[in-house]
Amino acid sequence: MAARPLVTVYSEKNEATGTQVKCPAVYSTPIRPDLVNFIHDQLRKNKRQPYAVSTKAGHQTSAESWGTGRAVARIPRVRGGGTHRSGQGAFGNMCRGGRMFAPTKTYRRWHRRVNVAQRRYAAASAIAASGIPALIQSRGHIIDKLNEVPFVISDKIEGFKKTKEAVAFLKAANLWDDILKVYNSKRYRAGKGKGRNRRYKQKKGPLVIYNNDGGLVQSFRNIPGVSTVSIDRLNLLKLAPGGHVGRLIVWTESAFRKLDSIFGTFSRLSDVKKGFHLPHPKMTNADLSRLLRSEEILKAIVPKPSTAIVAKKQRHGNPLKNRALMKKLNPYSSVIKRAGRAATAKSQKA
Amino acid sequence: MQSDDIAWGVIGKGQCAYKAPSKTQMFCRNEFNLTGLCNRASCPLANSQYATVREENGVCYLYLKVIERSHFPQRLWEKVKLPKNMTAAVKLIDENLLHWSKFVRQKCKARLIRIHQYLIKMRRMQLNQHQKIIPLARKIERRETRREAKALIAARLDNAIEKELLGRLKEGVYGDIYNFNQKAFENVLDQEVEMEEEEEIQPPQRQFIEDFDESDDDGDDDEDIEDAAYTFDADSDDESDEDDASENEEDEASDNQEEGSDIDMEDIGSKKKVSFAPLPKAAPTKVSKKATKKRRGAKIEIEYENEATAPRKKIIS
Numbered sequence: 001m002a003a004r005p006l007v008t009v010y011s012e013k014n015e016a017t018g019t020q021v022k023c024p025a026v027y028s029t030p031i032r033p034d035l036v037n038f039i040h041d042q043l044r045k046n047k048r049q050p051y052a053v054s055t056k057a058g059h060q061t062s063a064e065s066w067g068t069g070r071a072v073a074r075i076p077r078v079r080g081g082g083t084h085r086s087g088q089g090a091f092g093n094m095c096r097g098g099r100m101f102a103p104t105k106t107y108r109r110w111h112r113r114v115n116v117a118q119r120r121y122a123a124a125s126a127i128a129a130s131g132i133p134a135l136i137q138s139r140g141h142i143i144d145k146l147n148e149v150p151f152v153i154s155d156k157i158e159g160f161k162k163t164k165e166a167v168a169f170l171k172a173a174n175l176w177d178d179i180l181k182v183y184n185s186k187r188y189r190a191g192k193g194k195g196r197n198r199r200y201k202q203k204k205g206p207l208v209i210y211n212n213d214g215g216l217v218q219s220f221r222n223i224p225g226v227s228t229v230s231i232d233r234l235n236l237l238k239l240a241p242g243g244h245v246g247r248l249i250v251w252t253e254s255a256f257r258k259l260d261s262i263f264g265t266f267s268r269l270s271d272v273k274k275g276f277h278l279p280h281p282k283m284t285n286a287d288l289s290r291l292l293r294s295e296e297i298l299k300a301i302v303p304k305p306s307t308a309i310v311a312k313k314q315r316h317g318n319p320l321k322n323r324a325l326m327k328k329l330n331p332y333s334s335v336i337k338r339a340g341r342a343a344t345a346k347s348q349k350a
Numbered sequence: 351m352q353s354d355d356i357a358w359g360v361i362g363k364g365q366c367a368y369k370a371p372s373k374t375q376m377f378c379r380n381e382f383n384l385t386g387l388c389n390r391a392s393c394p395l396a397n398s399q400y401a402t403v404r405e406e407n408g409v410c411y412l413y414l415k416v417i418e419r420s421h422f423p424q425r426l427w428e429k430v431k432l433p434k435n436m437t438a439a440v441k442l443i444d445e446n447l448l449h450w451s452k453f454v455r456q457k458c459k460a461r462l463i464r465i466h467q468y469l470i471k472m473r474r475m476q477l478n479q480h481q482k483i484i485p486l487a488r489k490i491e492r493r494e495t496r497r498e499a500k501a502l503i504a505a506r507l508d509n510a511i512e513k514e515l516l517g518r519l520k521e522g523v524y525g526d527i528y529n530f531n532q533k534a535f536e537n538v539l540d541q542e543v544e545m546e547e548e549e550e551i552q553p554p555q556r557q558f559i560e561d562f563d564e565s566d567d568d569g570d571d572d573e574d575i576e577d578a579a580y581t582f583d584a585d586s587d588d589e590s591d592e593d594d595a596s597e598n599e600e601d602e603a604s605d606n607q608e609e610g611s612d613i614d615m616e617d618i619g620s621k622k623k624v625s626f627a628p629l630p631k632a633a634p635t636k637v638s639k640k641a642t643k644k645r646r647g648a649k650i651e652i653e654y655e656n657e658a659t660a661p662r663k664k665i666i667s
Contacts, residue, residue, distance in 0.1 A: 031356055031360065033359075033364055129360070132356075132357060133423050133426075134357040134361070134395035134396060134420075135357060135361070135395075138357075138361045138365070138366040138368065138395055139367060140367035143423045144423060145423065146423045146424060147422065148422055149421050149423065174424070286355060286356055287353045287355050289355055290355075
């Protein structure tokens with residue numbers, strides 16, 4: 001399917017400027033939610049910090065088993081005397097004060113390497129999904145009153161210095177409802193994360209993608225839910241938070257224009273990503289149900305051959321009980337029966 | 351790029367914010383959904399050409415969505431006001447959805463009919479003036495009833511009423527007219543007789559009275575070595591003083607009661623009139639009080655007084 005031809009650029013007051021930008025080819029990338037989910041999963045592991053139990057934990061005793069013959073379990077026991085601790089079990093994961101089962105190690109494989117091509121595919125897919133209003137809505141964003149998808153704004157917002165300006169812009173652009181949703185969703189985290197500097201949880205709002213940061217990041221950063229990303233450093237974790245495609249994205253004009261050069265097209269290579277062009281879809285027209293109903297295909301289908309008319313199967317009767325059936329099969333049976341009847345009548349008379 | 355099948359492939363099997371699963375079925379919370387169920391044909395997100403009938407403030411509207419406007423969310427839904435007449439409305443729906451899918455047409459009409467039905471019911475219910483059902487918060491109700499009961503007990507109404515009535519009686523509000531219950535009256539009299547008897551039988555009591563500062567010199571001369579051992583606190587002496595005064599008052603009051611009751615005993619036969627003489631002022635008789643003296647060492651003062659029933663009073667410092 002062809003990409004949408006032209007996208008209108010809007011001013012920071014949400015009025016259509018005259019400019020129109022040709023929609024980049026990225027928006028025609030096949031949308032692969034499975035791939036995005038997998039890559040997101042892998043990439044999320046890369047920011048982890050190792051954790052482990054102390055190597056010495058549970059082993060800082062010179063305990064030895066008492067062996068058999070003492071009417072106690074054979075677990076190693078703490079030596080010496082004079083304290084509660086003496087004679088207590090040590091070392092085992094079942095013992096109090098013993099080492100845990102399989103102590104966690106720092107050399108666990110924390111990070112994952114992901115193929116570059118896959119990463120790029122996932123990013124392109126996520127951007128493509130952000131061009132479909134249905135997917136943006138299904139992800140949970142409120143875009144009822146948005147002017148257009150993809151939403152492109154003039155470069156003026158890159159120069160915003162005050163949060164007030166940013167808020168005014170969001171309200172004018174009818175994006176404020178999405179941010180209200182974020183406000184209303186703020187709640188305590190369940191579990192220990194509360195006490196580990198992860199006290200609150202809230203939903204995600206729109207993502208602002210810019211080219212040059214002339215104050216934009218600072219003006220938008222205090223608004224809850226809003227994320228900002230530079231076009232040169234697109235991040236899948238921001239494009240598809242939670243592994244779900246379809247984040248609400250606000251583009252600045254220069255960032256939007258750069259997309260074609262960053263990702264290339266299906267035929268033309270990218271300027272920035274060496275040797276990369278957008279992945280071809282498996283089907284040029286993916287609307288399967290429509291295809292099957294289309295005239296061209298229906299005409300080409302060979303009609304089902306008409307089957308020979310099969311005689312209606314008769315119900316099988318029992319000739320021994322059904323005299324008519326018996327007659328059909330064996331006409332002489334009636335003679336035999338008559339003779340038999342005559343013979344019995346004769347014997348009865350006599 | 352934009353394809354319903356793709357959208358359904360993501361939404362149907364995957365994550366959708368509007369999905370509301372129950373044990374048996376998957377529902378769709380999207381307000382434009384025709385049936386309320388989450389399936390391929392009903393999903394307003396996965397169908398580019400879609401229509402619904404919705405009711406706002408009693409007026410029905412037909413909402414239409416076409417693929418041409420799918421990228422302009424603000425203008426996406428076309429709103430057509432349906433006439434109040436249901437047949438006319440059905441006709442209008444047919445006109446607007448002329449070559450649309452049978453499913454959408456049928457469901458829109460069905461939805462319209464249902465909306466009309468419940469609107470009629472609402473109007474009928476309003477005429478009947480239903481009782482307003484207010485939910486009771488169980489915990490709060492339980493708590494409040496218990497508190498009311500406690501407050502009732504704490505108020506001690508019986509005592510308050512009794513006091514109030516007695517007060518009025520003493521003030522003389524009822525004058526001489528008040529009729530007492532005979533049995534209760536006799537009970538009270540019996541009680542008074544018992545009280546008198548008790549008081550007469552009382553043995554002479556020891557009374558400890560405080561020292562007074564004036565009599566410093568007097569005390570020095572009359573020192574007794576024997577009594578030097580005793581040392582009492584000032585507080586206990588004060589208390590004993592008060593007891594002394596109250597005891598005297600009681601004696602006088604009981605004396606008065608005796609007189610009153612004597613008079614009334616005569617009147618029992620005719621009418622039960624009781625008049626209480628005004629309470630005598632508490633005047634402690636024959637007790638000389640001197641200002642307390644600060645204890646300096648073991649000084650002892652003994653005072654003797656001449657009284658008919660005056661018991662010995664020891665003053666010990």
